[in-house]
Amino acid sequence: MPKPAPSFARAAALLALAAAAPVLAQPAVVDLDTAVRCSAAFGIVAADQARGGPSAQDYPAIGARGREFFVQTGARLMDEQKLTRDQVQARMRAEVAKLQAETAASSDRRAAMRRIMTPCLSLLDATVPAR
Numbered sequence: 001m002p003k004p005a006p007s008f009a010r011a012a013a014l015l016a017l018a019a020a021a022p023v024l025a026q027p028a029v030v031d032l033d034t035a036v037r038c039s040a041a042f043g044i045v046a047a048d049q050a051r052g053g054p055s056a057q058d059y060p061a062i063g064a065r066g067r068e069f070f071v072q073t074g075a076r077l078m079d080e081q082k083l084t085r086d087q088v089q090a091r092m093r094a095e096v097a098k099l100q101a102e103t104a105a106s107s108d109r110r111a112a113m114r115r116i117m118t119p120c121l122s123l124l125d126a127t128v129p130a131r
Helices: 006-025 032-050 063-080 085-104 109-127
Strands: none
Touching: 032 063, 032 085, 032 109, 063 085, 063 109, 085 109
C-alpha cells in the first residue's frame, strides 16, 4: 500500500488538532473553595495597594481584575450553592479573616502572603487575562 502524501498527513493532523482545539481552549473549572480563597487574597492585596502598602511593590495592580474574579466567584457561589448576596459577603469576610490570621501567625507575613498569592495570580491570569 502506498504511503500517504505528506500534504494528506499534514491535513489529517491539522484536522485532528482543529477538532481538539475547542476542548483545549475551554478554561478548567476552578475548585470553588480555591476561588473563594483567591478572591479574599485579591481583596486584601488590592486594599493594601490602595493604601500604598508593600503589596503595591510585591504584586501587579490587582484592582479591576481582582474585582472581576470576585464577581465571577460570587456568581458561582450563588448559582452552585444557592447562597444569597448576604451569605456570599459573609463567606468572603470569613475567608479574609482566615487569611489575615494565617499571615499574622507567620514570622514573615510577606512570605506567607506570597505563598497564598503565587497560585492565585496564575489563576487570575488564566481566568481574567490582563488587557
